[in-house]
Amino acid sequence: MLLDQLKERFGADLVAAESARDEETIVIVRERALEVMRALRDEEAFAFDFLADLTAVDWPARTPRFDVVYHLHSIKRGHRLRVKVATGEPEPSVTSVTELWKSADWFERECYDMFGIHFEGHPDLRRILMYDSFEGHPLRKDYPVNRRQPMIPETDPILNPLRPSR
Amino acid sequence: MALPARWSKNAEVTDSTGETMEIQMGPSHPASHGTIKFNLKLDGEQIVDCDIEVGYLHRGFEKMCEQGTWTQCFPYTDRLNYASPCINNVGFALAVERLLGVTAPERCQYARVIMSEVHRLADHLTCLGMAAGELGAQSVMFYMMEAREFLYDLVEAVTGARLTVTWCRAGGIARDLPADLDARIALAFSHLDGILSDCDKLLSRNRVFIDRMADIGVMAADEAISYGLSGPLLRAAGVAYDVRKAHPYLVYDRFEFEIPTGEKGDNYDRFNVRFQEMYQSKRIIEQAMRSLPEGPIALDDPRIVLPSKERVYNSIEGLMNHFKLIMEGIKVPAGEVYQSVEGSNGELGFYVVSDGSGRPYRVRVRPPCFLGMGALSRMLVGHMIADIVATFGMINMIGGECDR
Numbered sequence: 001m002l003l004d005q006l007k008e009r010f011g012a013d014l015v016a017a018e019s020a021r022d023e024e025t026i027v028i029v030r031e032r033a034l035e036v037m038r039a040l041r042d043e044e045a046f047a048f049d050f051l052a053d054l055t056a057v058d059w060p061a062r063t064p065r066f067d068v069v070y071h072l073h074s075i076k077r078g079h080r081l082r083v084k085v086a087t088g089e090p091e092p093s094v095t096s097v098t099e100l101w102k103s104a105d106w107f108e109r110e111c112y113d114m115f116g117i118h119f120e121g122h123p124d125l126r127r128i129l130m131y132d133s134f135e136g137h138p139l140r141k142d143y144p145v146n147r148r149q150p151m152i153p154e155t156d157p158i159l160n161p162l163r164p165s166r
Numbered sequence: 167m168a169l170p171a172r173w174s175k176n177a178e179v180t181d182s183t184g185e186t187m188e189i190q191m192g193p194s195h196p197a198s199h200g201t202i203k204f205n206l207k208l209d210g211e212q213i214v215d216c217d218i219e220v221g222y223l224h225r226g227f228e229k230m231c232e233q234g235t236w237t238q239c240f241p242y243t244d245r246l247n248y249a250s251p252c253i254n255n256v257g258f259a260l261a262v263e264r265l266l267g268v269t270a271p272e273r274c275q276y277a278r279v280i281m282s283e284v285h286r287l288a289d290h291l292t293c294l295g296m297a298a299g300e301l302g303a304q305s306v307m308f309y310m311m312e313a314r315e316f317l318y319d320l321v322e323a324v325t326g327a328r329l330t331v332t333w334c335r336a337g338g339i340a341r342d343l344p345a346d347l348d349a350r351i352a353l354a355f356s357h358l359d360g361i362l363s364d365c366d367k368l369l370s371r372n373r374v375f376i377d378r379m380a381d382i383g384v385m386a387a388d389e390a391i392s393y394g395l396s397g398p399l400l401r402a403a404g405v406a407y408d409v410r411k412a413h414p415y416l417v418y419d420r421f422e423f424e425i426p427t428g429e430k431g432d433n434y435d436r437f438n439v440r441f442q443e444m445y446q447s448k449r450i451i452e453q454a455m456r457s458l459p460e461g462p463i464a465l466d467d468p469r470i471v472l473p474s475k476e477r478v479y480n481s482i483e484g485l486m487n488h489f490k491l492i493m494e495g496i497k498v499p500a501g502e503v504y505q506s507v508e509g510s511n512g513e514l515g516f517y518v519v520s521d522g523s524g525r526p527y528r529v530r531v532r533p534p535c536f537l538g539m540g541a542l543s544r545m546l547v548g549h550m551i552a553d554i555v556a557t558f559g560m561i562n563m564i565g566g567e568c569d570r
Contacts, residue, residue: 021264021503049391053504053515053532071504071517071532075391075407082504103394106540114228129221129569138229145229 002079005045010036015086025082033085034095040072040081041100048072048081051097054107056115060141064088066117070097093118096125114139186214193222197300197555200565202539204554211550216543220536223565231529235495236262236336239529244330246531247567249292250285250510252278252325254567255334258529260415261505261516262336265498266470273461274338275416280454281324281333282416282507283447287358288317289510289562290440290447297437297559298369301378306365313361316354323350336496337471338464348455355448362444370438379433383545383557386431393541397512397534398439399561403431409508421453436560470496495524504532511535511562533567 003017003024013036016027028036040048053071070083085094096119098104108119109128116137119125127134133152136143192203201222207215227246231239243258244251256278263270270278295310318328323344325331333340344350369375385395387403400407408425410418426442428435464471468487477484500522506515515532538561545557 020501021267023504025502050396051394052506052513053517053530055517055530055532057519057528069517071515075405075412078412080413080504082502101394102389102392102544103537103540106536107394110536127221129224131221138226143229145226145233 002081006081009039009043009045023080023082025084027084027086030085030087030094034097034100037070037072037083037097037100040083046081047074047076050075051101051103051107052080054097054104054111056111056117056139058115058139058141064092066092066115068094068111068117087117091118092116093120095120096122098122113137116140191551191554193219198558199296199300200563200568202558202563202565206551208551211552213546213549213551213554216546218539218543220539221569223569225570227531227570228529231526233525235492235524236498236526237491237495239526240334241330241332244332245566246533246570247289247509247511247514247535247564248329249564250282250289251329251331252281252285252321252333253507253509253514255331256282256416257505257507257509257514257516258518259334259336260507261503261518262496262498264503264505265501265518265520266336266496267499268337268465268467268470270338270465271462272417272459274463276454276458277324277339277343277463278334279416279418279421280343280451280458281321283450283454284317284320286447286510287444288314288321290444291317293510293559293562294365294437294440297556297562298365298375300555300559301375303369303372303375306368309361309365313358316357320350320354323347335464335471337467338462342463343458351451351455358448362441366441370441376434378552378556379437379560381430382433382549382553383436383560384430384432385541385545389544390431390541393544394537395512395534395541396537397509398436398443399431399512399538399541401425402428402435402439404429409506409513413506415505415507417454418450420457421450423447423450433556433560440562497522497524498526506532509534509567511538511564511567514567531567531570533570535561535563536568539563539568 003019006026007014007017013029013032014026015029018025040046050073052073055069057067057069059065064086065088068085072081072083087094096108108122111117112125113127113129114137135149187208189206189208190203191206193201203219205217206213227242231242239258240255243254246254291310291314295307299307322328325333385403387405390400390403404427406425406427411425423446426439428439472491473484473487478488498520500520502519504515504517506513512534514534517530519528521527542561546554
């Protein structure tokens with residue numbers, strides 16, 4: 001039902017749509033992602049007011065490599081949807097949805113931190129879980145779990161601050 | 167850690183020189199439980215801007231889950247929201263079971279509900295107790311910790327551990343409920359009733375407590391939904407969204423319980439919502455104990471559940487079965503699933519992707535208190551430093567869940 005409505009409404013913007021294990025998933029075209037998501041949030045039939053989760057999955061053997069996965073819930077209507085946008089090397093990036101849902105702010109920062117996916121239009125894209133001088137993006141499949149990081153200089157707020165004082 | 171780009175744009179400053187003070191509160195601070203750094207920009211005592219740094223307890227949960235087998239992820243899930251480990255266990259177990267296409271037996275589902283609610287009680291006691299203690303209500307903190315001790319005795323009797331329970335498995339639970347569970351629950355509840363009543367009398371109509379909590383940290387319904395808040399934070403704003411009612415799992419749809427909601431979405435409402443939820447959890451546990459069925463605690467499926475030790479030691483088939491499941495892991499069919507459970511902080515989601523092998527391909531935890539921390543700076547701007555303690559206490563940030 002929901003999938004039929006989505007296919008009818010978005011037509012060519014959907015690359016794929018499937019239903020499995022009581023869940024609906026659609027894959028949308030990267031360039032149209034923001035408009036599609038805006039419609040999903042604002043239109044009455046869909047009313048996805050709640051961005052439950054935003055993450056990515058790395059499929060290194062595939063091109064494009066990354067799937068940015070959005071889990072949309074509708075508190076009003078009670079239905080749920082998984083939306084995927086594919087993006088790949090050399091510089092993976094998708095449009096930020098922070099203007100639609102404020103929860104995207106931190107979710108996208110974490111996705112950037114862990115996968116290196118750039119979110120265009122994000123107001124403040126910087127690492128969130130790892131420290132600033134961390135090298136690499138840990139959840140990528142080519143980041144070995146036992147890789148060591150270089151030692152970083154000890155910071156002293158007065159003698160060697162990490163950020164410039166005024 | 168780099169400061170946000172917007173840092174240089176001041177909010178309104180009343181200081182005659184227009185100067186603000188930048189100070190860091192954390193990561194280790196006696197009044198905030200958990201390692202969190204607040205980069206504060208202050209105009210006197212008032213917070214002009216606030217940037218919150220998390221990640222001090224990041225241990226690479228999602229990466230580590232990809233390294234072992236499916237069953238080896240369960241100990242990791244204990245260490246997510248470590249105040250309510252059974253709920254995390256249950257969430258992950260349900261996700262794997264959905265990928266496998268199986269449902270655990272009835273007794274197992276009832277047992278999981280009972281332990282989830284016991285842990286919800288323990289988590290709310292921890293949250294409210296510590297928050298009260300940080301505000302100066304030391305007695306309430308100790309009373310609630312005492313009540314929690316009785317619940318931990320219960321958890322230890324059922325699972326064998328107080329915190330790192332690792333009690334659920336794909337397709338069942340590791341140990342059955344003890345025969346005297348009724349008596350143990352009655353004992354725990356007899357103490358809990360008195361303590362909750364005392365704490366209610368000490369705090370709910372307490373002038374100082376209300377002054378510190380009411381109208382502080384307000385987050386109204388629309389904004390709360392936009393920030394992705396769920397659980398007590400969202401219910402305090404008046405939205406009656408509870409995963410146990412909206413998308414029932416296990417056997418929650420068989421029990422009668424209410425969803426307490428607040429009105430304004432301030433700290434006082436959050437306190438009341440958590441407090442009332444404890445009574446509702448007690449109701450669920452009592453109903454579940456009354457209708458607890460007999461039966462197996464795990465599926466009788468050699469592809470998923472370990473065989474009994476008698477079979478392992480006395481038959482070659484049992485030994486081979488055990489060996490294959492331990493060394494190679496449960497072969498979960500390829501696919502993905504998003505399973506949400508109602509954690510004590512809100513919607514705890516597990517997005518699990520399988521590639522058909524015995525090891526997970528991707529395990530994503532949707533952490534409810536991560537969103538709470540994301541919304542925290544919005545709640546704090548305009549308030550004073552002392553309000554950070556109250557608001558942060560009511561968010562119930564558990565480092566293990568927020569940072570993973």
